[in-house]
Amino acid sequence: MKERVLASKRFPLLAFFPVALLGCLPSNAQTNGYELNDSHFHLTNYVQEGTKIRDFLNIMGDKVGRVALFGIPLQQQWSYRVDGDNAPTYYLNTDAPLYYYSFTDAWIAMAYKSLPKEQQTRFDPMITGFNPTDMYAADHIRRVLQTFPGVFTGIGEFSIHKEFVSAKISGEVASLQDPALDRVFDFAGEVGLVSILHNDLDVPFSKEGSPPAYLDQIKALFRRHSNATIIWAHTGMGRIVRPVENHAATVEEILRDPALNHVYFDISWDEVAKYIVSTPEATRITADLINRFPDRFLFGSDEVAPTTQEKYLKVFYQYGPLWDLLSKDAVQKVRKGNYERIFDQARLKVRDWEKTHVSGAGGEGSKPDVR
Numbered sequence: 001m002k003e004r005v006l007a008s009k010r011f012p013l014l015a016f017f018p019v020a021l022l023g024c025l026p027s028n029a030q031t032n033g034y035e036l037n038d039s040h041f042h043l044t045n046y047v048q049e050g051t052k053i054r055d056f057l058n059i060m061g062d063k064v065g066r067v068a069l070f071g072i073p074l075q076q077q078w079s080y081r082v083d084g085d086n087a088p089t090y091y092l093n094t095d096a097p098l099y100y101y102s103f104t105d106a107w108i109a110m111a112y113k114s115l116p117k118e119q120q121t122r123f124d125p126m127i128t129g130f131n132p133t134d135m136y137a138a139d140h141i142r143r144v145l146q147t148f149p150g151v152f153t154g155i156g157e158f159s160i161h162k163e164f165v166s167a168k169i170s171g172e173v174a175s176l177q178d179p180a181l182d183r184v185f186d187f188a189g190e191v192g193l194v195s196i197l198h199n200d201l202d203v204p205f206s207k208e209g210s211p212p213a214y215l216d217q218i219k220a221l222f223r224r225h226s227n228a229t230i231i232w233a234h235t236g237m238g239r240i241v242r243p244v245e246n247h248a249a250t251v252e253e254i255l256r257d258p259a260l261n262h263v264y265f266d267i268s269w270d271e272v273a274k275y276i277v278s279t280p281e282a283t284r285i286t287a288d289l290i291n292r293f294p295d296r297f298l299f300g301s302d303e304v305a306p307t308t309q310e311k312y313l314k315v316f317y318q319y320g321p322l323w324d325l326l327s328k329d330a331v332q333k334v335r336k337g338n339y340e341r342i343f344d345q346a347r348l349k350v351r352d353w354e355k356t357h358v359s360g361a362g363g364e365g366s367k368p369d370v371r
């Protein structure tokens with residue numbers, strides 16, 4: 001009721017046609033006045049600490065309209081035996097292992113729920129706290145949706161192969177060929193959750209001229225899940241996984257394949273921007289590809305718990321030379337339009353799934369269907 005009164009104030013016509021018009025109302029934040037949306041953002045770091053969501057809203061300011069919001073599914077263990085008083089805060093600080101930290105999903109959900117409705121619409125919270133080698137991973141995702149209906153839009157960023165990270169995680173190493181991962185994507189497809197996957201295209205320091213280690217496996221995975229919407233983070237590049245020879249050609253092959261038209265790419269991470277703007281030639285090749293497939297790329301910052309707007313938007317400004325070479329249409333889509341299309345569609349589908357799978361979903365004071 002409270003919502004109806006507020007809506008009537010903002011849209012006086014609603015007082016006359018409340019029910020008929022509700023369906024036509026923009027339920028998603030309009031981002032016309034902003035410069036960009038961020039499809040890849042970590043509110044917390046590898047030791048689960050980060051920026052308060054209200055402070056982050058100030059950092060977004062009038063520049064960033066909407067943000068795909070997640071923590072990090074991995075916790076860096078502080079092993080006193082290994083590191084003594086030197087508490088590690090990053091996976092490269094120590095040899096101690098990482099482990100899956102499911103509580104991150106509750107943390108993100110509660111941060112989101114602490115905001116008033118009009119600020120919530122600027123975020124698309126994502127579920128990350130599952131172990132992708134576990135056949136029960138999909139059940140965790142379902143349980144999070146049931147516990148926090150009305151909150152999440154997708155899953156990820158989660159990682160399968162990532163340079164020094166994969167081998168450091170306690171338990172079995174993740175694989176693109178694991179049936180547990182198929183269950184995750186089956187479920188994401190069924191619900192309509194958008195998925196952000198980090199998977200290095202190649203192993204670190206691969207032999208010059210050898211084919212990228214994971215290209216065939218990842219294409220096969222994408223093919224098996226044609227009804228899932230998948231964003232391949234960083235276009236498969238990584239910290240020390242240099243763009244394989246002809247990286248743009250590899251990406252273009254995926255873009256041209258009609259069986260893979262559910263696959264998108266984000267250009268997030270300063271490590272990726274570094275390669276793309278490294279030479280005028282690299283920037284031109286990338287711009288040329290994006291201009292020909294403008295619907296398939298999204299900007300993302302991949303910043304982790306930033307403390308100022310300057311730090312937060314570093315990658316956005318780093319891409320200056322790329323923005324200069326993109327068509328007007330491509331700039332708009334990569335910075336804002338593709339985010340809105342993909343995440344709005346996912347929001348609608350997930351809310352719809354919740355209506356039939358979570359008792360009382362969406363209503364005031366709804367209770368999760370805990371079985």
Ligand SMILES: [Zn+2]
Nearest residue numbers: 157198233234
């Ligand atoms: Zn990543």
